[in-house]
Amino acid sequence: MLSPTRARATLLAAGAAVAGLLMTSLAATPSAAATDHESCRPDGLYKTPGADTAYCTVYDGEGREKMGADHKRRVIGYFTNWRTGKDGKDAYLVPNIPWDKVTHLNYAFAHVDSSNKLSVGPDSADNASTGMTWPGVAGAEMDPTLPYKGHFNLLTKYKKQHPDVKTLVSVGGWAETGGYFGPDGKRVNSGGFYSMATNADGSVNQTGINTFADSAVTFIKKYGFNGVDIDYEYATSMKDAGNPMDHTLANGRRAGLVKGYDALMKTLREKLDRAGAADGKHYLLTVAAPSSGYLLRGMETYQMQKYLDYVNIMSYDLHGAWNEYVGPNAQLFDDGKDNELAQAGVYTTSQYGGVGYLNTDWAYHYFRGSMPAGRINIGLPYYTRGFKNVQGGTDGLWGKAATTTCPAGAGLTKCGDGAVGIDNLWHDKDDNGKESPAGSNPMWHAKNLEKGIAGDYLASYGFPANTQLTGTYVRKYDSTLVAPWLWNAQKKVFLSTEDEQSVKAKADYVVDKGIGGTMIWELAGDYRWNATKGQYETGDTLTTAMYDAFKSAAPYGAKRSTVTLPTEAVNIDVSFNQFALGDSNYPISPKLKITNRTQATLPGGTEFQFDYSTSAPANAKDQSGFGTSIVRSDHTAANNVGGLKGPYNRVSLKLPAWQTLAPGASVELDFVYYLPTSTPSNWTVTFGGKSYSLTGDLARGTTVVEPGTGTNPTPTPTPTGPTPTPTPTQPGGSCTAPAWNAATEYGGGSTVSHGGHQWKASWWTKGETPGSAGQWGAWKDLGAC
Secondary structure (H helix, E strand, O other): OOOOOOOOOOHHHHHHHHHOOOOOOOEEEEEEEHHOOOHHOOOOOOOOOOOOOOOHHHHHOOOEEOOOOOOOOEEEEEEEEOOOOOOOOOOOOHHHHOOOOOOOEEEEEEEEEOOOOOEOOOOOOOOOOOOOOOOOOOOOOOOOOOOOOOHHHHHHHHHHHHHOOEEEEEEEOOOOOOEEEEEEEEEEEOOHHHHEEOOOOOOEOHHHHHHHHHHHHHHHHOOOOOOEEEOOOOOOOOOOOOOOHHHHHOOOOHHHHHHHHHHHHHHHHHHHHHHHHHHHEEEEEEEEEEEOOHOOOOOOOHHHHHHHOEEEEEEEOOOOOOOOOEEOOOOOOOOOHHHHHHHHHOOOOHHHHOOOOHHHHHHHEEEEEEHHHHHHHEEEEEEOEEEEEEEEEEOEOOOOOEEEEEOOOOOOOOEOOOOOHHHHHOOOOOOOOOOOOOOOOHHHHHHHHHHOOOOOOHHHHOOOOOOOOOOOOEEEEEEEEEEEEEEEEEOOOEEEOOHHHHHHHHHHHHHHHOOOEEEEHHHHHHHEEEOOEEEEEEOOOOHHHHHHHOOOOOOOOOOOOOOOOEEEEEOOEEEOOOOOOOOOOOOOEEEEEEEOOOOOOOOOOOOOEEEEOOOOOOOOOEEOOOOEEEEEEEEOOOEEEOOOOOEEEEEEEEEEEEEEOOOEEEEEEEEEEEOOOOOOEEEEEEEEOOOEHHHHHHHOEEEEOOOOOOEEEOOOOOOOOOOOOOOOOOHOOOOOOOOOOOOEEEEOOOOEEEEEEEEEOOEEEEEEOOOOOOHHOEEEEEOOO
């Protein structure tokens, strides 16, 4: 049996880092021979060079995911491998999943083993994933045609009955990002993601990444998964982020973690795409992403989002007993009264623009800056967070808990007084085997507390027979925050909860914003009423509420830009680099680098415009004389109480009058902003009286042209006069550049000949056949030779 300590959401220390702060499916599926897969590629999703990625097997002609006629938005449930029932506690098995209500299942967790491969441990009868069985449990009979048993057998069996449901193997989690649990239940501190993707000197460990990515492809094919979900907690430069057991290893690599994460996502995307092209299917790549402004501040612009089919935001653990500030676990909006933010001066420091960033709406807008709404899913917790000995506030809300010494292994020195005992049913143990006070309970237990019921399951969780509840747990609700909680005035206990009212409000928010859907941690926390026993038990009430809200919703938002952009795109690279690390990165002040990869010289006065998310206030600027100004802001209120009003701030900046940018040349400027934002998008460049989009936006429906010509890039013009007589050094017009070799590494600027044409490399490449990847490839066609 694997310890519940592996659960991301139930560890006290999980919030330590936070404290620092479809369209209806196609009427007919096109035949493979006639499919134009590019027409199904989601807006902004990276296209692997040389791979005919089978997007249309998953997406429709608008780039929206096909999930079944009654699933217009995603309902993604995490299914964990440790609630097997073998420990005498309630089991949550594959037959318990509400298969007709969910669209995706994330299996938690696999890990990175000591050889950098994706693994769920060695096969054995005790391995819940591949070997365990549940004799006598209705619906848990093994499919004898499969070569493996355990949860994987049952997932494959039930997917045959529910073919629209996709499954992904989720790798990592709080407890297994930097190591893994061996068969004996003891943690192996192997380094996990930290060492697999990043070397000790901070450089990218491409060898480790390749090994992992190859193993991931093999794994999902072997066990019938539809993709891979990466739960890396956390690839951030903020010191002491993530599991305290990993700090010694991770802190020394902080400067290179984002680069390693980016390389990992790119490599996974490309290997999954190439495997999928060969298999005639599209494999999904997703992540569980932080919602914490503190963590995201150290993740640059989350530039790896372009490699993801969608992102699942862990928009929970926003408040908890890692500090004394009492607040909701997963509020939807800010209310301007968050005690933790107030203590940090967020509401009074002008640079923040009054923007409270500990809420789901802020986190959604962070990612909306670089992705269509439909490629984003918000997280909902089916577990509680809670405090005891709460003083002040309104029925505990925005009060304070007494400070106390943190549990061993929490990585902090001063914590809030977390709820324990019957108010902490899903409790974990610290490194010394003591209960970690976190107020962590499944929602079905919280509902019993609310109704004054001492459930018959308490004995299996170590409570004496005939246990009686102390005090009354009164349900409270704040409609501005969209947050319920239980308040026990006698015990001064505050438990942050979710229930039908809050879940329905969040589902309405998803529909209204065009968001792709929701992600649930974890399915085993949902509830239903058992009238026979007179108590709440594991069920699907909340999941059903989301399904009901989504089944008749309009198609989700499939476009990133909210305005019409030019359909002609030019090859000008833009990137944000040289971020300061850790606590030195405020204000956020990277270098914005612009590189001209066209054949035209950009004149002085060339104007660039782009959007960045309203998660950061409309006060970005440059310090390099480019005249950065905000030309439009979709959010103009003095704060974000009740939610940000729109997705974008639009920026204009211009090359100084004396500054030109020749082909191949770059220019850098110092850029400054004050809250995290993901990769700026929806770029345009205007010069010579015409505006263009940029190829790097990966927008649907654009055509790459050379500026001023309106044609595809053809730097070498076709001769219009008489055919010249070949010279002795170029007999018969043959190519003079070295012939392309698949085994040779080519740096940017290298020229080769292939197929009667000469080609120039735009960046480092190896193995990509010139011309095979079209406008997305590394090779630029210099014309016939």
